[in-house]
Amino acid sequence: MTPVDTVTIIGTGMIGTSIALALTERRVRVHLQDASEEALRIAEAMGAGSLAAPGGPTDLAVLAVPPRHVPGVLSDAQRRGTALHYTDVASVKTLGRAGPGGPGFDTSSFVGGHPIAGREKPGPAAARGDLFHAKPWVLTPTAHTSDATSGAARQLVELCGANLVTMDAHDHDRAIAVTSHLPHLLSSLTARLLREADPHALTLVGSGLRDFTRISAGDPELWTDILGSNATAVRDALEVLAHDVDTTLRALRSLTAGGEDRAADEDAEARQWLRTVLEEGRDGRARIPVKYGPQDRVFAQLRVALPDREGELARLLSDVSRRGVNVEDLRIDNDPKSPSGLIELLVDETEADKLARWLTDLGWQVHAPTPA
Amino acid sequence: MTPVDTVTIIGTGMIGTSIALALTERRVRVHLQDASEEALRIAEAMGAGSLAAPGGPTDLAVLAVPPRHVPGVLSDAQRRGTALHYTDVASVKTLGRAGPGGPGFDTSSFVGGHPIAGREKPGPAAARGDLFHAKPWVLTPTAHTSDATSGAARQLVELCGANLVTMDAHDHDRAIAVTSHLPHLLSSLTARLLREADPHALTLVGSGLRDFTRISAGDPELWTDILGSNATAVRDALEVLAHDVDTTLRALRSLTAGGEDRAADEDAEARQWLRTVLEEGRDGRARIPVKYGPQDRVFAQLRVALPDREGELARLLSDVSRRGVNVEDLRIDNDPKSPSGLIELLVDETEADKLARWLTDLGWQVHAPTPA
Known part of the structure; x- marks a missing residue:
């Protein structure tokens, strides 16, 4: 399999720039394209890649444009010979399949893709190179997709640190309608009602x-x-x-x-x-998969009162680590009205009680551990 | 105002036991009642209060029972002379108002209450004394409510560390229908569809x-x-x-x-x-109020790669605190498949860049700060 050394990112919004950052960190040469000069400049300033045109077709082009622009941008890029292989990141995967005269682009050098990761904030400034870290990334190859194209897209997923999921495009669209698009609609329909709400x-x-x-x-x-x-x-x-x-x-x-x-x-x-x-x-x-690692580990939550003084959190965690307990997750429960906070430590259940006693002995105000 | 020194908690589920724990921590003498012997034993074992009957009426009784049981339990408790004043914690506040012959209980010694705090886990074992810390707690006094009863309920709110909100019962019920009950229904209706979903x-x-x-x-x-x-x-x-x-x-x-x-x-x-x-x-x-303190403070998010070794988090935070920067919030982004993690630090925007450079100089792998 030819390694993916050069990539064109078409569309330097939040997702496109995040991919560019992830690839740059892995020493892939990234070329950036966007209709917006401003978006391009921000992405370049963030170190996402180069604005210079590559010397020839890049190994892969990633279309990070809104779903309905994918077919047009793809056919245009193919005509210009932008890359050897193409993929996209749109959350809808059956685009451009129907219609008279076929999809209007070469289907052998394109494979649909959808990284399941995002942020509410749009634009290149909200990009993060680690956005796809351990997140699912769907590819939807068809009978038309060439092996080399599939291979290039799989490398992209791997370079971004994501987990590859291969699916049929229609299955993907039906599944994502239930797991993402319908919830989004209902969330918006409900949030709308708050416009009229009494303060x-x-x-x-x-x-x-x-x-x-x-x-x-x-x-x-x-x-x-x-x-x-x-x-x-x-x-x-x-x-x-x-x-x-x-x-x-x-x-x-x-x-x-x-x-x-x-x-x-x-x-x-x-x-x-x-x-x-x-x-x-x-x-x-x-039925929703749990977030934390191996399912057979059971965690407990330990709550510790924390004075909002510099260094208190470090002192607490230093005390925790002296006990040899690893913190799986940690959250600060801030009270806007008070200078103190509560910290929630997620630790292995088998260690929770010992840790609670240890911290109490050291003078911390600890609440009894509860199941996480 | 007579101080609230003794309280009867009727119903030692998650909410009732959490109130009992909060009061016990503030040295209020708490007497526990529940139809379930098991719930009572767990609450007592958690240090939530005593199972012994008080020598006479307590200063206050808190009804922590499901909404539809409130009128009946209240009238029964008043008949037995359980307390001088009564309040409840049900998320519906217009109960027992309608109906022929009035509500069926003494309205002068009762004021409706609703702490806006909760957990998905039920039962006394999920209780936490800090559950109401800085959370809203609605009281719905009427023209019938005696001043002494209102005062006792306000003390309860204060003892639990919550923020008092006074509202009309009907206004409360209409507001909470939109901000809590409708979202709950829609969340359940959507989650139901996942039962049939392909793994x-x-x-x-x-x-x-x-x-x-x-x-x-x-x-x-x-x-x-x-x-x-x-x-x-x-x-x-x-x-x-x-x-x-x-x-x-x-x-x-x-x-x-x-x-x-x-x-x-x-x-x-x-x-x-x-x-x-x-x-x-x-x-x-x-329009939803933001979570973090004064609204004029702007935060930035700093992401640092963290090896999953004991003490690394403490070492990081110790390095942060040596720089004199206070961490407002902190989150560990665990990757189930990898031993390393990412840590997100929320810090004052004005300090983010300096802190990023400081940590980078100390050898940490830091991503450029982004707006929080």
Whole structure:
């Protein structure tokens, strides 16, 4: 397999520039292209690659443009002989398949790609070379895709430190409609309701809503394109959801129907529907792969009160490491109104109690460990 | 104002036991009641309070039972003379107001309460004394509520370290329907769809879906009760959302309508609706109060590669603190497949560049700071 030594990045937004940074760090020569002079200048200033034209076709070109631009940009790049192989990063993978006269580009030198990683912030300044680190990266080769093209795209995934997932393009689009596009829509539809909310009401917001609406902070223009490009699969997923929403509405209307004369069994039926939704939701949620390494390790959470003084965190972690315990994760729970904070340490369950005693003996204020 | 020295906790689930722990830490004498012997024993073993009956009425009783049990448990506790004052923690606050013959309990010695804090894990073992630290805690006094009762509840909020918010009960229920109950329903309805998902498809799950569905892991039995108890306000919020879902479905159907003969302006209209939802969603999301202290401070994120060796994190933070920079927040980005990790440090923007250079000089692998 020919190694990928030179890459053209077409589109230096957040994703394109992040790929460029990852490749540059691995000593791949990267050439940057973008319609926006400003985006190019920022990406170059970040060390993402060169603005100079390469001496000939690069080994690979990565199209990091919005989904609906992929077919046009691809056919144009192929015509110009930009690279030997092509891939993209759009979150919709069945683009340009239909239509009369075929997709309008050479399908043997192109393989669709979709790294499952992102940030809410757009633009090259938000790029990070480690964005794809240990994240899934889907490739959707077809019967037309040449082995050399597939090989080049696989090298890209590897160079970015991502985990390769190979899928059929239609399967990908149906899956991502449920795991990403539908949640994005619902998050936006719900967040919209907050525009009218009383400022007083907004003080009631907890971390649940904050997490639920995080994705709705994404770039509206890009997401209009994504939803429009995957309209069929998103429509199918939303049809199912809309039906369930209607059933839920009927249940709630039945529970709020006035008068003493409403039937008790209707009430019971309505509550049973709510219970089913909640139980099955919990079951569905439980199928999401866990974040932390080997599944057979059990972690415990240790909470320690931390004065907001310089060096206190270092002193705490130094005390932890003197005990020989490795911290798997760590979070600071800041209180906007108080100078002190709470720190949550995620440690192996088998070590939690010993560590809690050790830290308490050293004078730290430690809460009893809880299951993580 | 008579100080609250003794408190009866009725219901030693996660919330009740967390309150008991917070009060015990502040040297309040806490008496625990629960129908479940096991829950009581766990709460007692955690140091949440005593199982012995108090010598007389306690200063305050906190009802930490599911919403629909509040009126009955309250009237029963008042009949037994359990306490001088009463409050609850249910997330619905208009309970027991309607109905013939009044609410069925003494309204002068009771004030409704709702701490906006929680965990997905139920039961006393998941309790934490610091759960309410800097979190909002709503009280809903009425014209009937005695000043002494309001005062006792305010002391409870203060003892738990929470931030007092006073609201009308109906306003609370309408607000919480939008900020908590509706998102919970939508999270569950979406997570449900994952039950049928191909295991392959689940490998595509990113942090977006993980955050979006986090609330759906909550206790189905409790949430059936919550949604049923606030059915009117949840119904109203869901009516609005269902209407918007229908409009979105029509837009997606229009985009996927077959044939070349569909009107271009219909396409444009459909895309414009999606764009509006996404833009307004972003605007609504932007109204959620930020988590970090004074709003005029700007933070930057510094990412440092961290070998997964004992003591490396402590060494890093010790190097940071030697530079005199305070870490506002910190997150470890673990890669399940690799022994190394990335650490994200949130620091004051004005110090980020200096700190990055300092750490680089000391041999750490540091990525250029990005806006947080």
